[in-house]
Amino acid sequence: MSYILDVKDLRKEYKGFSLGPLSFQLEPGYIMGLIGPNGSGKSTTIKAILGLIRPNGGSIRIFGKDQAKEMQAIKQQIGFVYDQNHFYDEFTIGEMKKVIAGFYEYWDNSLFSQYIDRFNLPVRKKIKEFSKGMKMKFSLAVALSHHARLIIMDEPTSGLDPIFRSELLDLLLEIIQDEEKAIFFSSHITSDLERVADYITFIHNGNLIFSESKDDLLDTYRIVKGGPDLLEPLQEEGLLTGVINNQFGFEALTADVAAVNDRFKGQVIMDKPSLEQIMVHMARGEQYA
Amino acid sequence: MRNLLLKDLILTTRNWLFLLLCTALLIIFVFANSTQTTFFYAMEIFVISYALFSSAISYDDKNNSDILFNSLPIKRSRIVMARYLSLFMFVLIGTFLSLLIGGVSQAVHPGLFQPLMMSAQQSMLMGAISFWLTSILYLPLYFKWGYQKSRVFNVAIFFSVFFIPVIIGSLERVIPQSILKKAIDFFRGQPAWMLETEGLLLVLLLGCLSCFLSCVIYNKREF
Known part of the structure; x- marks a missing residue:
């Protein structure tokens, strides 16, 4: 089985908190939701996958490659969306795009413009003038404009109004239609995951409780x-x-x-x-x- | 790295008002105290470069850019090197602006910069070397602790530039036969071009060491 994301026995130790061991896999064409209460280790898991922190043990393979050894090649095909805006507030969309686009080999300007038009984002306004929803839309446009095969999102729907949340979930379903891409996203809004996720990974106090197909879960319990x-x-x-x-x-x-x-x-x-x-x-x- | 420099350049354009203010203050200072015109270019380049540098790292901190850039396909060592390269870019901008202001000032008030203790070129180099030295001393601390925790060191190193000559001067008076005085005499006896070359080599050497140290530190950081 070729997994887009294959996490095995991932562990991270902090003073007063330890994550793992976590193991879960995600295949192309599927959406996996990562759920758990606040402080359960969802963001830590995402940071480990994106190489922002160094795990104390275990392995992460993305697109079949060892994340620790081939991080740069892997990141070329990852799109990420965080719960907070990390783009420069003082920049306009065009300025931010100029900075970000150069990092990606397969950046697609026309695809980016399509998303900007679709999301009705004002090109000349500074990002600091955007609403939370607009900032999230911009993050999504960036994440989707370099033909990423794995989209990783940390609490993308928190703080969004129901209309945009619904639009976002529809878009996620649209993205995986070609069965080559996968989406991994954390949320504690379980109704969102119930609507779009194929698999659910649940962590609590840093421990993996289950990582199963959503349908099996709802049938079993x-x-x-x-x-x-x-x-x-x-x-x-x-x-x-x-x-x-x-x-x-x-x-x-x-x-x-x-x-x-x-x-x-x-x-x-x-x-x-x-x-x-x-x-x-x-x-x-x-x-x- | 090119993109990170572009980001700093765009951020620079957000500071035009501040730069104009700095410049106006410096011009007032020069016209009010014409005996200090020797150091006009040195001060201008130092202050502008330092302001651009501080502003760039504070914007990075404000926008939590470490998370953004470390999620992009770029090695951490490249992020560090780009910050060091930006030091040259800030000096170039400082030099351009100080030449512009110097030119305008001289046109309005011919002979303002005469007699000079040193040439305009030497004065500029002095400003650039001072800025590079202060920044390369500070950057490993910045990469270790981030902007918020390290900015007290940034300010301390900045002000040390103004106080070091005073300290050295007072030491010279207190201990006239000291090693310090011999060292000062030794450098005073050297031709200007040699001092300039030594200064640049010192910046290069310390810059490489500082950059290496920052790469090691930043590679171990977690976000």
């Missing part, structure tokens, strides 16, 4: 709701994760739908979970594990 008397037997059999008690009883996540059905059919309610519910219960389960 169920939200279980029941009265307080059922909690103990269910917990004794190890069928629940991330129990939340409320005035009517409990709510938890289960991965063993068949076992819960066999033992407690008619006594509990089982619903399909949202990605957010999976994340919340998993994080809670991890916290009290």
Whole structure:
């Protein structure tokens, strides 16, 4: 299998926080969402992939190449979007493009102009006069104008209005249509990922909880709701994760739908979970594990 | 590297107002105190180059450019080298502006720069060497800690340029037979061209060492 992104046993140690070991893979033609609460290690993972920090262990292969050895060649084919604007506020789009374009062998001026037109970005205005959404659009235009095969985005939808968020998600789906590109993006807006992601990688407190296909996740897990008397037997059999008690009883996540059905059919309610519910219960389960 | 220099050049154009202000102040200074005209070019080049340099690194910091440039396909050593090359670019801009101002001042007030203790060319070289020395001393600290944490050193090194002659002068009076005085006498006895060459060689040597050190430091940094 040729992966666009292949992360194996990635580790990074900081004072008071350690990331990993993380392992996950992304194939061309797919979108992978990286989810996790604030401070879980999403940005650290992205920084390690882009070479902004040095991992303490593990390997990162991008386009089949060793990231540590062939970083410059790899970056020619990566487009990146950060949650904050890192372009020069004092520059206009044209000035910033002049600076950035020269770094890329395959920079496509006409493609860049197409995106600028499509996003209705004012060419003569300074970037500091742009709204958050416009800055994000400009970052996207830059990321997409050198025929990148892997787009890496750190919280691209945070702080954006629903209309542009929707446009952005449509654009992401459009990008992967040729099945040669892949998108890896972190977000804690799980509804966005639910809409576009094919795979979900969930990290919590620096640990990998899962990296699976979104459809499998939504098919595997169920939200279980029941009265307080059922909690103990269910917990004794190890069928629940991330129990939340409320005035009517409990709510938890289960991965063993068949076992819960066999033992407690008619006594509990089982619903399909949202990605957010999976994340919340998993994080809670991890916290009290 | 060309793109990084282009970025600095574009940033320079954002500082025209500041440069005009610097220039106006220097002109007032020169006209008010014509005995100091010898150092006009030295001061002009030093102040303009330093202002452009400080402004460029503060813009870089403000826009968190380390993250941007380290995400682009460029080696970290190239980012460091571009910053060192920009020091030459700033001096070129400073020289151009000081020649322009010097020319205009002399046209308005002929003989303003006479008699000179040194030629205009020597004065310019003095300004350029002073700027290069202060910047190459500072840059390894900048690459180690970034602009915010290192700027106190930047200011200290900048002001040391004005205070070093005073310190050396007072040392000379206090210890007339010192090694320091012998060294000063030794340099005083040398022809101007030799001093200029020595100054440039010193800048080149220290510049290479500083650049090497900055590359090692910056390669280890994490963002």
